[in-house]
Amino acid sequence: MKGARVLGQAVLPGVVLVLAFLITVSLVSGPGRFGDRSAPRVETVYSVTAADIALGDNRATLRAFGEVVAAESAELRVASPGEVIAVSDNLEVGQRVTQGEALVTIDPFEYEGALRDAKAQLAEARAREAEAAARIAMEESALTQLEEQLSYASRDLERAKQLSTSGTITDKAVDDRRLLVSQRQQAFDQGRYTLEVEKARRDQQAATVSRLEWLVQKSERALQDTVLRAPFDGIVRSEAAAVGRLLAANDIAVSLIGADELDVRFVLSDQIYGRLRFNEALFGAPVEVTWRIGDIPITYQATVTRAGADIESARGGVDVFARLDLKDMPAPRPGAFVEVHLPGITHHRSARVPTAALYDDAVFIIGADERLVSVPVNVLALDDGEAIVEGDLETGDTVVTTRLAEAGNGIKVRRVDPSAQRPAPLEDATADLAAAKDAAASESADPEPAGRARRRRGDGPPAQEPS
DSSP: OOOHHHHHHHHHHHHHHHHHHHHHHHHHHHHSSSSSSTTTOOOEEEEEOEEOOEEEEEEEEEEEEEEEEESSSSEEEEEOOOOEEEETTEEEEETOOOOEEEEEEEEOOOHHHHHHHHHHHHHHHHHHHHHHHHHHHHHHHHHHHHHHOOOOOHHHHHHHHHHTTTSSSOOOOOHHHHHHHHHHHHHHHHHHHHHHHHHHHHHHHHHHHHHHHHHHHHHHHHTTEEEESOOOOEEEEEOOTTTTEEOOOOOOEEEEEESSSSEEEEEEHHHHHHHHHHHHHHTTEEEEEEEEEETEEEEEEEEEEEEEEEEEEETEEEEEEEEEEEESSSOOOOEEEEEEEEEEEEEEEEEEGGGGGBBBTTTEEGGGGGEEEEEEEEEEEEETTTHHHHHHHHOOOEESSSSOTOOOOTOOOOOOOOOGOOOOOOHHHHEEEEEHHHHHHHHTTTTSOOOOOOSSSSOOOOOOOOO
C-alpha cells in the first residue's frame, strides 16, 4: 500500500505535464490538429487590382522650376553729356516704351555749334583742295610749254653745230644756242619739281579733307546722341533722368528689358543634361511653362533654344533657356517663379506601370490559374507616380498594382475592379469562404503541392521567389 502511494506520487506529476503539453499543442495548432485529419487547409486568395500592359514608345516628363528672364536688355548710357531738357512721358519704372521712342533729350546747343564749325572747316579744306588742283593744272600746262621750248632749242642747237663745221656760223653763235638749251632745260626741270610739290600739297589737303569729314560725322553722331531712343519695344526697369539734371559721360540714364521676347531659365542636372544632349532631345524640344498667380495657373508653350556655357557647381547643374511663345497671352514679368515640364528621352518598346507595382527590380503579373509570376524589369524612368520599365513583358500582360506584404511566385489572387472595392455583406463572405473550402478540397487530391506556380510561358521550372 505504501509502495503504491509512492509510485502514484512519482507518476502523477509526469502525467500532468504530458497532458498540459498536449493541450498546449492542441491550442496552438488549431482545432484541426487532433480533430478531423482529412479536412484540407484553406488557401488564402488575395483580392488585387491590376493593369494591362501595352508596350510602345514612352517618355517621362521632367519637372523643374525656374524663373522668367528677359531675352533682351539694354542700358542706355550718356555719350553726349549735358543738361537734360526733355524726357518721355513714358519714362517711368514699369512703363512700356516703343522702339525708336525718344526717352531723354540733352541740350544740343554745344553739339550743334561743334557740327557747324566742323562743316565750315571741311568746306575751307575742300576749297584749298580745289585750289591745289587748279595750281597743278596750271603747272602741268606750263610744263608742257617748257618742254616744247626745250625741244625747239635743242633742234636749233643741232642745226648750229652742223653749220659751224662748214664755217657758216661762228662758235659764239653755237655757244649762245647751248646756253639757251641749258636755260630751257633748267626752266623745264623747275616746272617739273613745282608740279610735284603742288601734287604733294594736294594730297595733304585731301588728307585734311578726309579728317574733317570724319570730324563732321563725329559731330553729327554726338548731336544724334543727345537724344536717347529705345532700341526695342521694352519696359523701363530703371531711370535716372529728369529735366534740368546734368548727366555726365557714361552715366546710365535708362535701363530697359524686352517686353515681347522672354526666356525661362531653369536648371537640369549634369546627368539629365548629358543624356538629353547625347540623344539630341534637348534643343528644339517643346516645354510647358506654368505661372501661378495665386490659385490661377497660366500655362505657356516654350521651346528650348540654348544652354549655359558652364556647369553651375553652386546649383549642381546646367542652366537651360527656353523661349516663351506669348501670342496673345499676358506676358509674365522677369523674375516670375514658374514650373517647367520638359519631355525626357523616348524609350522604345517599354511599358508604364504604377510605382506601387514595383518590388525592387521586379513586378508580379497574373499568370495561369490566377497565380502570381515574378518578372524582372529594368526601371528606365519615373514619371509622376508611374514607372517606365523594360523587361520580359508582352502587350496584354496583367501586372498587379496592389501592394502585397506576402507577394511571391504562386500566390493565388483574384483581380477586382478598384472602383468596386467595398466591404462585402455577411452572406457574400460566407459564400466566398465555402467556395474557398471546396477549392482547397479539390486541390488536396492533386499530388502537386498547393501554391507551386508554373511559369506562364513554357513548362520549365517555376521562378524563384524574391528574397
